Amino acid sequence: MNVDKLALLEALLFTASEPVEVSELAAVAELSLNETSEYLEVLIKEYEKRSHGISLKKYDDSYVFVTDPEYATAVEELHSAEKKQSLSRAALETLAIIAYRQPVTRVEIEDIRGVKAEKTLLTLSKYNLIKELGRKETIGNPIVYGTTRDFLERFDLSDLSQLPEIEFNN
Amino acid sequence: MNVDKLALLEALLFTASEPVEVSELAAVAELSLNETSEYLEVLIKEYEKRSHGISLKKYDDSYVFVTDPEYATAVEELHSAEKKQSLSRAALETLAIIAYRQPVTRVEIEDIRGVKAEKTLLTLSKYNLIKELGRKETIGNPIVYGTTRDFLERFDLSDLSQLPEIEFNN
Amino acid sequence: MELEYEINLDNFQGPLELLYQLIKKNKIEISEISLARITEQYLAYLKELQTFNLDLASEFMVIAAELIEIKAGYLLPSSSTGKKEKDEKDLVQRLRNYQIYKELSTILQEYEEKALNQYNLPSVYKENFQQEEKLIIDYNLEDLVKAYKQSLASRPENKTADNMKIAVEKIDYISEENINVQEKTEEIIGLFKNKSSLYFNNLLKNQSNHQEIVVTLLSILELTRIKRLKIAQEKLFSTIKIVLR
Numbered sequence: 001m002n003v004d005k006l007a008l009l010e011a012l013l014f015t016a017s018e019p020v021e022v023s024e025l026a027a028v029a030e031l032s033l034n035e036t037s038e039y040l041e042v043l044i045k046e047y048e049k050r051s052h053g054i055s056l057k058k059y060d061d062s063y064v065f066v067t068d069p070e071y072a073t074a075v076e077e078l079h080s081a082e083k084k085q086s087l088s089r090a091a092l093e094t095l096a097i098i099a100y101r102q103p104v105t106r107v108e109i110e111d112i113r114g115v116k117a118e119k120t121l122l123t124l125s126k127y128n129l130i131k132e133l134g135r136k137e138t139i140g141n142p143i144v145y146g147t148t149r150d151f152l153e154r155f156d157l158s159d160l161s162q163l164p165e166i167e168f169n170n
Numbered sequence: 171m172n173v174d175k176l177a178l179l180e181a182l183l184f185t186a187s188e189p190v191e192v193s194e195l196a197a198v199a200e201l202s203l204n205e206t207s208e209y210l211e212v213l214i215k216e217y218e219k220r221s222h223g224i225s226l227k228k229y230d231d232s233y234v235f236v237t238d239p240e241y242a243t244a245v246e247e248l249h250s251a252e253k254k255q256s257l258s259r260a261a262l263e264t265l266a267i268i269a270y271r272q273p274v275t276r277v278e279i280e281d282i283r284g285v286k287a288e289k290t291l292l293t294l295s296k297y298n299l300i301k302e303l304g305r306k307e308t309i310g311n312p313i314v315y316g317t318t319r320d321f322l323e324r325f326d327l328s329d330l331s332q333l334p335e336i337e338f339n340n
Numbered sequence: 341m342e343l344e345y346e347i348n349l350d351n352f353q354g355p356l357e358l359l360y361q362l363i364k365k366n367k368i369e370i371s372e373i374s375l376a377r378i379t380e381q382y383l384a385y386l387k388e389l390q391t392f393n394l395d396l397a398s399e400f401m402v403i404a405a406e407l408i409e410i411k412a413g414y415l416l417p418s419s420s421t422g423k424k425e426k427d428e429k430d431l432v433q434r435l436r437n438y439q440i441y442k443e444l445s446t447i448l449q450e451y452e453e454k455a456l457n458q459y460n461l462p463s464v465y466k467e468n469f470q471q472e473e474k475l476i477i478d479y480n481l482e483d484l485v486k487a488y489k490q491s492l493a494s495r496p497e498n499k500t501a502d503n504m505k506i507a508v509e510k511i512d513y514i515s516e517e518n519i520n521v522q523e524k525t526e527e528i529i530g531l532f533k534n535k536s537s538l539y540f541n542n543l544l545k546n547q548s549n550h551q552e553i554v555v556t557l558l559s560i561l562e563l564t565r566i567k568r569l570k571i572a573q574e575k576l577f578s579t580i581k582i583v584l585r
Contacts, residue, residue: 003220003221007223007238011244012248014184014235014461015245015248016461028244028247052180053179053182053184054180064460065184069455069457077198078185078186086449086453086456087449092445092449093353093445096441112438112441114403114438155451156455166444187462262479262487263491266487266488266491325479327481333481333484336485336488
């Protein structure tokens with residue numbers, strides 16, 4: 001373990017306002033992907049200590065520093081910032097369907113919710129929470145949707161396997 | 171020493187892009203000025219450790235996190251990530267015309283392609299693929315263009331005579 | 341019919357949600373019996389909705405029809421049980437599915453709420469660094485040649501093989517020949533060696549660039565002025581003929 005590399009990775013992440021891919025970090029730090037991931041794990045551990053007010057988060061293969069949720073009010077107060085807006089119920093429901101059933105078509109989503117999904121899909125795309133994954137090989141070749149890294153970040157999920165499990169109580 | 175207050179101050183400073191006055195920090199953290207300064211001294215010490223790539227700096231009565239100078243090049247490298255551009259078809263065609271017909275004027279290029287060439291010429295110049303060879307001794311003394319050494323390099327040509335001959339199979 | 345709650349219709353995203361909320365507010369399990377019981381309430385809301393928005397109401401109609409059918413099935417106990425059960429099962433299954441995603445979205449909302457309290461670092465650094473645009477050329481010579489051919493082919497007045505040859509020949513020249521009117525005049529006269537007339541458009545077509553075209557025009561005008569040439573057009577818009585005098 002080279003402390004300079006650890007410090008370098010910390011410096012790099014400190015300057016990034018959005019998740020940075022491990023490959024980018026590895027390239028700049030002149031480390032292998034595995035080494036980089038190991039160093040980043042050390043950083044994550046370090047910042048998990050209670051004396052720290054920030055955490056290093058992993059979303060898919062990307063890393064970003066964020067402030068701990070309990071200090072949100074203070075941060076907002078310091079910067080006189082408005083509280084961030086949460087998504088509408090329609091957006092959340094649609095997003096839940098996409099998250100759990102991806103790749104999924106618009107028609108499939110509409111079937112489940114019983115309403116048109118076009119506008120909601122546009123909104124979710126605009127916020128970069130969903131993306132087109134491709135087209136389904138069926139009649140009409142409909143677009144199939146999936147969630148993005150921004151989605152993981154917004155819900156603080158390190159990857160899709162962290163999605164809450166559902167119990168089907170039939 | 172309350173670790174939560176320490177963590178809070180750290181979180182606050184992390185979200186600030188410019189030095190924050192100790193009085194502001196004290197107000198938000200609900201601490202006295204003296205207490206705040208003491209906490210901040212602890213933070214400064216903590217980040218002085220070599221395993222950290224960032225430092226808490228004090229300027230007058232304000233504090234700000236900065237990356238350590240030795241990582242400046244790496245930070246720059248991470249953020250000045252080259253935007254990769256490739257040539258559009260229009261640019262490639264224009265480049266081809268210039269390569270084969272140099273010295274050639276803008277009007278001649280426009281004649282062949284049937285569209286304005288000004289923007290494309292600017293792009294090609296920006297990437298140093300073409301240069302002005304001089305001016306043609308004709309009405310208006312138009313600029314004539316030719317290809318550069320960079321052009322040869324990119325297409326791996328030792329000189330212009332290496333340009334493939336063209337057969338038109340009509 | 342017991343309507344304990346005022347339900348604002350604008351809040352309902354769709355028929356399934358309305359049905360779901362009714363079941364929840366009546367504190368009954370999603371089951372075939374509850375569906376039959378809930379039908380009247382659903383229809384009551386639908387009636388109210390219709391007066392607001394017919395377009396939207398139509399989406400609710402399908403479910404309403406299904407509910408009525410299920411209820412009717414109960415009123416007529418002897419009717420085909422198989423179909424009745426299938427209808428119920430389908431609707432119940434849809435509702436269950438919907439309920440799952442509804443619950444999931446509630447969990448996601450909690451996640452979101454917590455995550456929204458995480459603040460990212462300010463994006464000051466990126467702005468401070470210049471974004472360098474680097475050109476990636478993944479073309480080879482073949483592409484360049486192809487592009488050249490395409491550009492020539494797209495030239496509307498230049499589709500004949502002859503003209504392409506001119507273009508190709510010109511590859512080799514390094515310095516621009518300066519054609520003056522006098523030389524061009526002699527050249528044009530030379531063209532009449534074997535014939536007495538020439539077509540104007542052919543003459544122009546064989547000029548390789550703008551400059552030559554202009555010089556050619558000037559030469560023809562000059563030759564006409566000194567009465568060496570006669571310009572003739574047999575009828576309006578027909579080909580212009582140049583005749584040596």
